Amino acid sequence: MRYISTRGEAPALGFEDVLLTGLATDGGLYVPESLPHFSVEEIRSWRGLPYAELAYKVMYPFVEDAIPADDFRKMLGETYSVFSHQAVAPLVQLDTNEWVMELFRGPTLAFKDFALQLLGRLLDYVLEKRKQHVVIMGATSGDTGSAAIEGCRRCEHVDIFILHPYQRVSEVQRRQMTTVQGDNIHNIAVKGNFDDCQRMVKESFGNQSFLSGKTQLAAVNSINWARIMAQIVYYFQASLALGGPDRSMAFSVPTGNFGDIFAGYLAKKMGLPISQLVIATNRNDILHRFMSGNKYEQHQLEHTLSPSMDIMVSSNFERLLFDLHGRDGAAVKDLLERAAKGPVSIEDYRWKHARKLFDSDAVDDKTTCDTIRDIYEKNEYLLDPHTAIGVRAARNCRRDSTVPMITLGTAHPAKFPDAIAESGLVVKPQLPAHMADLFEREERYTVLDNNVSEVQGFIAKHWKNA
Numbered sequence: 030m031r032y033i034s035t036r037g038e039a040p041a042l043g044f045e046d047v048l049l050t051g052l053a054t055d056g057g058l059y060v061p062e063s064l065p066h067f068s069v070e071e072i073r074s075w076r077g078l079p080y081a082e083l084a085y086k087v088m089y090p091f092v093e094d095a096i097p098a099d100d101f102r103k104m105l106g107e108t109y110s111v112f113s114h115q116a117v118a119p120l121v122q123l124d125t126n127e128w129v130m131e132l133f134r135g136p137t138l139a140f141k142d143f144a145l146q147l148l149g150r151l152l153d154y155v156l157e158k159r160k161q162h163v164v165i166m167g168a169t170s171g172d173t174g175s176a177a178i179e180g181c182r183r184c185e186h187v188d189i190f191i192l193h194p195y196q197r198v199s200e201v202q203r204r205q206m207t208t209v210q211g212d213n214i215h216n217i218a219v220k221g222n223f224d225d226c227q228r229m230v231k232e233s234f235g236n237q238s239f240l241s242g243k244t245q246l247a248a249v250n251s252i253n254w255a256r257i258m259a260q261i262v263y264y265f266q267a268s269l270a271l272g273g274p275d276r277s278m279a280f281s282v283p284t285g286n287f288g289d290i291f292a293g294y295l296a297k298k299m300g301l302p303i304s305q306l307v308i309a310t311n312r313n314d315i316l317h318r319f320m321s322g323n324k325y326e327q328h329q330l331e332h333t334l335s336p337s338m339d340i341m342v343s344s345n346f347e348r349l350l351f352d353l354h355g356r357d358g359a360a361v362k363d364l365l366e367r368a369a370k371g372p373v374s375i376e377d378y379r380w381k382h383a384r385k386l387f388d389s390d391a392v393d394d395k396t397t398c399d400t401i402r403d404i405y406e407k408n409e410y411l412l413d414p415h416t417a418i419g420v421r422a423a424r425n426c427r428r429d430s431t432v433p434m435i436t437l438g439t440a441h442p443a444k445f446p447d448a449i450a451e452s453g454l455v456v457k458p459q460l461p462a463h464m465a466d467l468f469e470r471e472e473r474y475t476v477l478d479n480n481v482s483e484v485q486g487f488i489a490k491h492w493k494n495a
């Protein structure tokens with residue numbers, strides 16, 4: 030399978046190169062040139078498969094040129110065996126025809142484990158074959174950093190440096206990054222904010238001379254195609270568990286960078302009957318404003334109780350815009366260049382086409398807390414603030430009560446105790462047993478000044494073969 034850029038100018042690449050590349054050279058994002066399509070009969074025949082085996086069926090067409098089937102199967106078996114639930118992505122019922130899919134049973138308690146546990150193994154496999162080494166450099170305000178570190182801890186050919194803003198991430202989130210032991214794991218606390226961290230990462234990707242040509246940087250943020258690919262699987266899993274593909278499903282997805290929900294859109298295009306996708310945002314609602322009024326416009330960043338969805342622009346949305354524009358890269362390039370300067374709209378018929386599948390809602394902090402409390406009082410079930418936004422949006426946007434509505438449960442409530450406390454509940458979310466000693470584990474991180482050459486100097490000195 031070949032991958033092409035959403036801006037139409039970068040060369041097409043195979044899977045291995047897409048895995049090792051962040052942005053395309055024309056500034057676009059890579060997408061498959063064409064998607065595999067599965068018939069209803071074929072999907073039906075997957076009923077009852079263990080998660081890792083289903084993952085193989087759904088994903089193999091994307092990687093078949095690069096990885097032999099047995100190797101990929103083995104990798105998937107290892108990836109999903111570290112989850113703390115046999116079903117990997119279990120469903121919990123909230124009400125008649127209303128469900129939460131728990132995607133937080135991985136090692137760092139957020140859905141990002143589904144992709145990053147696999148990504149680490151894919152990288153190591155490809156790098157071993159090519160006799161190459163990479164340095165992963167990333168900035169995090171929370172969930173991505175810990176999932177990436179956990180996913181790369183056993184990689185032979187990868188060193189990982191994660192920058193987080195010093196004293197500005199929650200203690201659970203910091204400890205999930207800094208207590209992972211491994212010679213190839215490096216946590217840097219930058220005396221600055223998240224934007225400073227992100228700026229340094231961007232600058233370093235732009236000019237990698239500090240590595241003296243001995244290794245190269247790789248990205249693990251959600252623009253990496255392999256992350257999207259791994260997220261397609263659980264839409265199939267949920268559907269098959271609830272009577273699909275012989276009936277269609279609706280999904281509500283707590284959304285930031287549009288990665289997780291884009292995977293749902295792809296699942297539908299690959300043949301899974303999905304009749305509705307709900308984009309659930311917090312007050313950082315650029316996607317909700319677009320879906321409700323066909324206006325795409327950046328606003329100031331707001332800090333909310335659901336920090337993993339605090340974004341100004343939604344990078345993966347470009348992948349949907351590419352399809353909405355008939356895969357015309359030049360049109361996407363023009364639109365996004367204009368969007369960087371001010372508000373933009375797309376042609377009405379294109380927007381209406383998107384609205385056939387997508388609905389959206391924006392949920393503020395107070396309503397998030399009300400939802401956490403309401404569900405706890407009625408079901409004795411504790412939602413994290415991101416999932417609560419999904420549940421609220423699902424209820425507000427529901428089109429047909431006979432269609433199962435599944436909200437993606439993106440994080441474990443123990444990751445966000447502040448939101449639970451703010452909702453007025455006295456119950457305290459408990460960390461799962463395998464993490465109960467998190468607060469006793471030894472931490473390792475280095476505090477550096479908000480200065481890019483200091484950070485680059487640290488990386489140049491500390492990667493494995495430096």
Ligand SMILES: *Cc1c(COP(=O)(O)O)cnc(C)c1O
Nearest residue numbers: 172285286287288289337439440
């Ligand atoms: C990353 C994250 C999201 C947003 O996912 P996108 O793919 O960026 O839309 C939602 N909830 C949680 C808990 C996350 O960590």
